[in-house]
Amino acid sequence: MANSNGNSGERLEQASSPSDASDAVSASKEERGNGSSLENIRPDGKIEIKEEDNYEKLGFAFPTWKKWTILTVIFAVQTSMNFNTSVYPNVVIPLTKAFHVSGQVARIGQMSFLVAYAFGSELWAPWSEDLGRWPVLQLSLFLVNIWQIPCALAPNIGTIIVCRTLGGLSSAGGSVTLGMVADMWEADEQQYAVAYVVLSSVGGSAIGPVIGAFIQRYLSWHWNFWIQLIFGGAVQLVHFFLVPETRATILLDREAKRRRKAGETNVWGPNEVKQNRFQMKEILKVWGRPFEMFVREPIVLCLSLLSGFSDALIFTFLESFQPVYEQWGFGIVAIGLAFIPINIGYIIAWFSFFPFIHRHRKIRRRDPDALQPEARLYWLLYTAPLETIGLFGFAWTSLGPSRDVHWIAPMIFSVLIAIANYCIYMATIDYMVAAYGPYSASATGGNALARDFLAGIAAMYSTPFYKNLPGPHKLEYPSTILACLAVVVTIPIYIFYWKGPIIREKSKFAQTLASDRKKKAGAGESKGGRAGSVGEKAEVGEMEKGS
DSSP: OOOOTHHHHHHOOOOHHHHHHHHHHOOOOHHHHHTGGGGGBBSOOOOOOOOOGGGGGGGGGGGGHHHHHHHHHHHHHHHHHHHHHHHHGGHHHHHHHHHHHOHHHHHHHHHHHHHHHHHHHHHHHHHHHHOOOOHHHHHHHHHHHHHHHHHHTHHHOOHHHHHHHHHHHOOOOOOOOOOOHHHHGGGOOOHHHHHHHHHHHHHHHHHHHHHHHHHHHHHHHHHHHHHHHHHHHHHHHHHHOOOOOOOOHHHHHHHHHHHHHTTTTTEEEETTTTSTTHHHHHHHHHHHHHHHHHOOOOOHHHHHHHHHHHHHHHHHHHHHHHHGGGGGGHHHHHHTTTTTHHHHHHHHHHTHHHHHHHHHHHHHHHHTSSGGGGGGGGTHHHTHHHHHHHHHHHHHTTTTTGGTTOOOHHHHHHHHHHHHHHHHHHHHHHOOOOGGGGGHHHHHHHEEEEEEEHHHHHHHHHHEEEEEEESSSTTTTHHHHHHHHEEEHHHHHHHHHHHHHHHTTTTTHHHHHHHHHHEEEEETOOOOOOOOOOOGSSSSSHTTOOO
């Protein structure tokens, strides 16, 4: 995912040579007189404009209506990308008939797309930082849409698998969309926007089966891909006309060019003064950091695995709903409509965060240092168990009409699972942004990697899992096993809530952030200390008061 703290974490180095600065001062009075400051003069004499000197030119200064218009288009873009992942299962059976292959072979197209998506979203991130959000997202959408055409016209299953893999690699996903949130909102003001983008991500995965059921029932298999293309083409067109560039460094480059045309000949943007801008060593370093943090940071590893496990459940449901609801005589369309409760659960979960976000914003406005990052996990303490409860409930209401169980019962429990899934994704992303600051792009990148990768693996094991277990309860036991696993993977939430500050003290990334905060405190920019231990203040009200 793209850097969620680009506004503060990526400040460029200031000039450090007094003699060079002195020479530049004598040669550049006009430029400084028009707004450039002494501190922005580089050793080579060039005046580099900074974010803090041109705030009104950046996405942060966009009017509220413009920010939310842009974000709504991005909502549609993210929904379309995740729709591509979840509508495919409805073409599996038609493909088995068209190409005379097994269901497992046909599902490779689902698995390959999601696994490629997991890595593709990370590969796009550095380019959106250097080249801008707009061109990268346009190119990503264009490539994704292009790969739909050979899928729709495929003469064999191999063509579909190859083009689905390329489509996954072409999907920029959250690496750009969350980055655009960071472009327009300061770190402490991002939560409403992040919650909105998270809704588009999980919602796109849940509307696919609903729409896919109608495609499967009334159209040929080719239309599964044509409709993906229509949806993707429509959002690309809207994005082309309604969404401007938001990346701060690109906007500063444009401002520098405008000022040079106006006569300020020695004013330059941050990308214009970079040397070896696209050096492979730096690109590989950026690409490698999410994987490094995923392996070396316990917080990133455990919360990403939790988030990935939760997302894999939804893709497991894409396969389990059919055998479960067929017991009540549900056909293709009815099974697709059974996913509506999941969408309802997502919307309920989205609204449930509003009171906490509002409260936290009020506290931070009084004292920016009053809240520990662990405060953002508070609501998850109560919603995460809904995943286990929902899975157990779904398991033992899957007995069917032979045991006098109504079909509404497993749907109710699927709502609980959806609430937990959204809250896990939202809270873990929100916590990583707060805990890792300028490294949050890499931290949340590990989260996205786990979600898509594990969801891709789920596409292959789900159907055999629900069909091949021995015993009389072939539908109940798999969901019960998942419920037991849910208990294990949710335990770290409570550990990090209580012991998060201690764990972060042992992180090299957190140590770097702590050092930066001390420097700011020495400069008089810190308003107060943080609470010493979240574990000592179990109630959110106490935790929010600080020390």
